[in-house]
Amino acid sequence: MTHLPQFSIALLHPRHWFTWAGIGLLWLLVQLPYPVIYRLGCGLGRLAMRFMTRRARIARRNLELCFPHMSEQEREALVVKNFESVGMGLMETGMAWFWSDKRMNRWMEVTGTGMEPVHSLQAQNTGVLLIGIHFLTLEIGARMFGMQAPGIGVYRPNDNPVIDWLQTRGRMRSNKSMIDRKDLKGMIRALKSGEVIWYAPDHDYGPGASVFVPFFAVDDAATTSGTWTLARLSSAAIVPFVPRRKANGKGYELMMLNPECSPPLDDAKTTAAWMNDIVEKCILLAPEQYMWLHRRFKTRPEGVPSRY
Structure with missing residues (x-):
């Protein structure tokens, strides 16, 4: 497990100055009033759509595969909204890392079943496999949940050491620790000890530990078998949640x-x-806040051509 990381002077090396400048700009932007942040984020997303043409094609293809009965006009409108959510996702990363608890509480509410079922499971020392899903609100969703019931985040270490330090520090503002997504034994130990583990089973992680099952209108979507392994070996409860941005x-x-x-x-x-x-x-x-830009159906059964 990863605990609160210590700052290293090596992170100030000149090769990281551009990264620090970007972080500084993000920090400044998220000090603005939230309605202004919202307009800036949506505008940034629409601008990004002009340059991220490959990702836009992937999003259109994913929507075409998942919702074949949706009209082309409806899909295109959803792609535009999705890119607005991409821009907001960047802003929300800064909000999750830099906002105070007081400011977070002002702009959020807990709905659905509320937190009582999770607190009850924790009181019984039952592990919770928290199904987070790759929404573009992922970072702020983890912060919101951690403020209610601190747990352990599953993550992939970032190749940029500055980003890795900052994201780990930011995510641990309201959570206990982080664990590498490859550390299956560590996840099982944590669940058996009654911890909450954030887990996302919705992406295509390759053929190594996947099975082919339906996903929306796609009959053979490569889907991780990790949920089965973790739930079977830990006897954890599975708790889905959705961090939804209001309109x-x-x-x-x-x-x-x-x-x-x-x-x-x-x-x-x-x-x-x-x-x-x-x-x-x-x-x-x-649906407009889901990460459609990921090649969800890149892994195919042997001999079956690519969907992209």
């Missing part, structure tokens, strides 16, 4: 969904298909 700059909802204390664990495919069904329901609560 028109009105703040955020931390939408807590019902805990699943007895997930189907017959085999990896059964659990993965069940998990995808939950992921779909979560995405449909805020």
Whole structure:
């Protein structure tokens, strides 16, 4: 596990000055009033769409595959909203890392089942596999949840040491520690000891530990078998949540969904298909805020051509 990182003088090397300048600008921007941040973030996202043409094509293709009955005009409108969410995602990263608890509380509310089911599980020393999903509100969602029930975040260390230091420090403002997504044994130990582990089973992580099950209209989406492994070996409860940005700059909802204390664990495919069904329901609560820019269907069964 990773605990609060210590600052190193090596992070001030000239090769990192450009990164520090960007961080400084982000810090300044998130000091602005939230309605201004909202307008800037959405505008930045629309501007980014002009340059991120490859990602825009991937988003369009993902939506075409997942929602074949949606009209082209509807999909294009959703892509534009999605890029607005990309711009806001950058702003929300700064908000998650730099805002005070007081300011966070002003702009958020807990909805759905509320935090009582999670607190009850914690009181029983039952591990919680928190299904976070790759929304573009990911960073601020982790901060909001951690303010209510601190847990352990699963992450991939960043190749840039300054970003890695800052994101770890930022994420641990309201959480206990971080754990590398490859450390399966560490996750199981934490869950068995009654911890909350943030976990995202919705991306395509390659063929190594995946099974092919339906996801929206795609019959054979490569889906991690990690949910089955973690739930089976830890007996943890599975708790989905959706950090949803309200429309028109009105703040955020931390939408807590019902805990699943007895997930189907017959085999990896059964659990993965069940998990995808939950992921779909979560995405449909805020489809414009989901990370459609990721090549979700890049891994294909052997001999089957690419969907991209």
